[in-house]
Amino acid sequence: MSFFVTFIILFVYWMVMAGKFDIFHASLGVISCLFVSYMSHDLLFKNIKSGGKIxxxxxxxxxxxxxxxxxxxxxxxxxxxxxxxxxxxxxxxxxxxxxxxxxxxxxxxxxxxxxxxxxxxxxxxxxxxxxxxxxxxxxxxxxxxxxxxxxxxxxxxxxx
Amino acid sequence: MDTFFITTGVILGLLTLVCLYRVVAGPTVLDRIIAVGAIGNKTTAILLLMGMIFGRVEMFVDISISYALLNFIATLGAAKYFRVRKSIVPGSKYLKEKGIS
Amino acid sequence: MSIMSIVSILFIAGGTFFFFGATVGLIRFPDFYARMHATGKGDTLGAFLVVIGIALYNLHNGLELGSILTSIKVIFIAIFIFLANPTATHAITKGGLDAGVVPWTKEKTK
Structure with a gap:
């Protein structure tokens, strides 16, 4: 769960920072965001619970x-x-x-x-x-x- | 509008020079660190103003982001590095270990 | 001179004023804890206002995808400064406290 949330946040940030919306930049973003969120997905959300966050x-x-x-x-x-x-x-x-x-x-x-x-x-x-x-x-x-x-x-x- | 940006940039540059006095003359090393941090904040703004003047904000904004990140990391690193001596102030780690505070 | 330019001029001028106050405080205050007050607050709001003013002025000739993305990046800088500056202030203050810098108080000089 925390893995996907981290990945989505990182990927949105990547797309905003890159500013180019073609396949090449998006695939680079997917690769590096997968790697970073695999390494550090437990840092951002320690124990995520559903509900109450909103x-x-x-x-x-x-x-x-x-x-x-x-x-x-x-x-x-x-x-x-x-x-x-x-x-x-x-x-x-x-x-x-x-x-x-x-x-x-x-x-x-x-x-x-x-x-x-x-x-x-x-x-x-x-x-x-x-x-x-x-x-x-x-x-x-x-x-x-x-x-x-x-x-x-x-x-x-x-x-x- | 360019005149306004140039004027603001010059004012911020002069303020940076004033901050440099604290870097040179600061009595403790922590004074120097916070003066360098203040200079870094002003430089972040000056870089964006330069981007507006040259009409290339999309390029200068990346430089500005990396400058802000480096400034933050440098301040944190220096603050951790100089936290070495035992303390004589209430609320410190040393006094808490001794059980006084 | 559109209304957005005037608003962004107000923002940038206000930011420069707070930068000026922070710098004067950095020079004049008696010890380093009091100087932290000047830089930790004045510089945060000054940089925030200048950066927001630039992000607004960047949009003054039409809303295109490129300029909107640039403005979003500029606002990221503002949010980052807003989060990072108090943290750095806190770290340096704690460093000074642990290093044993005694705060300047009024009674000591009398």
């Missing part, structure tokens, strides 16, 4: 606009800090650690990347269920502590 994909797509809004806020925040003349009064970098409730690996990855992209926080380390986060100022620390993002991520992968 819902997660739809919820993830619905999550993206909110994430983009947060990213634009984050960038304006960082640019304003970087360009302000009295920067050293405004910033207060510190490390913080907190426990999370979500369990699955994929939701941890999504949560960590979202933290890195949103205002003034970078994920530094994940130890089991504990996140170590570097925050740029106290205000963004409080923002993250409200836990809205964690709730949204948990909702995507139906862990709430």
């Amino acid at each position: 819902k997660e994909v739809v919820r993830f797509i619905l999550y993206i606009p909110w994430l983009i809004y947060q990213i634009i806020l984050a960038n304006l925040h960082v640019v304003r800090l970087a360009l302000s003349p009295n920067m050293y009064d405004l910033i207060d970098p510190h490390l913080m650690r907190f426990k999370i409730k979500i369990k699955k690996d994929i939701s941890k990855v999504t949560f960590a990347n979202s933290i890195t992209l949103t205002p003034g926080t970078i994920t530094a380390d994940i130890i089991d269920d504990e996140f170590v986060v570097h925050a740029l100022s106290q205000a963004v620390d409080d923002d993250l502590m409200t836990g809205e993002m964690e709730r949204r991520v948990a909702h995507i992968f139906s862990e709430d």
Whole structure:
């Protein structure tokens, strides 16, 4: 199952990248995609289960606009800090650690990347269920502590 | 429109020179790595702008993709390579082994 | 000057502005964790906006198969940057933490 899904994804990617739709390029694509998906089909999908995936994909797509809004806020925040003349009064970098409730690996990855992209926080380390986060100022620390993002991520992968 | 692309390219090139200051003067080696990563991001954009100026985007886009991939791999490799010394910061592997953190 | 050109000019100019902010942050911030904030966010959005602007402008003279494929490739670059940049940021931050770089804090300088 994972073999065929990997093969189809790779082959579509190959055709888009090649840009030529004749027999010669397609057969080259089939050969190399078969080889690569034979070598590495267990890397992309570790344990694929049918059902439930569609819902997660739809919820993830619905999550993206909110994430983009947060990213634009984050960038304006960082640019304003970087360009302000009295920067050293405004910033207060510190490390913080907190426990999370979500369990699955994929939701941890999504949560960590979202933290890195949103205002003034970078994920530094994940130890089991504990996140170590570097925050740029106290205000963004409080923002993250409200836990809205964690709730949204948990909702995507139906862990709430 | 070509004037706009050329202006943007020149601005990005000047920003690359500014980043080069951090590569030369960065106090730690990690500063140099992130400055090189920032230069790589700007170069990805500059390559696409060059493609627009020359009217050959379909060729420059492949160069740009491979540049972005190489930039990512180089950053990851360097970050793994320089993670050598034992740590003194909470949350690190060393302190976790000792059971302190 | 079609409407698509104007939109793509706005995108590219915005991307250049965020690149500029990220570079100023890279030069000015006190230690390397704070510099990660500048490059990890500013460069991601800057590159994303510039690349999307170019993908839009590429379609300005008619929708043909060749130009649509080129635009899809350009958007692949944007998605890749969007996925790869936070990962690289995270890897370098973890590397610094494991190597024992102490974060700069305000109390230390007082």
